[in-house]
Amino acid sequence: MWLKGNKTSPRFNYTIESDRLLDRVQYIKKGKKKTITGFDTSLDECNRRFEWRGKGLLHLLRSRWEIIENHRKENWALIYFEKTLFTPEGYDVISKNKELTKDQLNSIRAKISQLTLEKELVSIPHFDNP
Structure with a gap:
């Protein structure tokens, strides 16, 4: 999802708030930093x-997503998200690390192959804290 269109350099931030997560995605659009904020229950x-529900003007929007694989030791996770009116069905690989090692990339590729996903793994540029 983040490699198509005019949104680039996503950064995912999750903060625990009582019984849900505050979910903030920052990205670059037309050279400007933007943010999408919502809550995950x-x-x-x-x-x-x-289930993600938007915050503010986005409160009517919602989507469902799932952690398919969580490699805490290697600091990466594979996330599946369902199709919505505004986004296609897809997968994201997220990591706490700015750069992935060859071993991490091999682990990710092995999991993608095991799931018989046909999409090629493409890295996206990281940007520093806004």
Whole structure:
């Protein structure tokens, strides 16, 4: 999703707020930093499936997403998100690291292959804290 169109350099920020997550995605659009903010509510006891609901003007929008793989030791996760009116179905790989090592990339590629996903793994540029 973040490699198509005019949104680039996404940064995902999650903050625990009582029984939900504050979900803030920062990105670059036409050279300017933008933010999409919402709240994620867990849909299961394992906290792997969530429903996102927008904050402010986006409060009418919602989407569902799921953590497919969470490699805490390697600091990356594979996330699946359902299709909405505004976004296609897809997968994101997110990491706490600015750069992924060869071992991390190999682990990610192995998981993608295991899931028989046909999309090629493409890195996106990181940007520093706004």
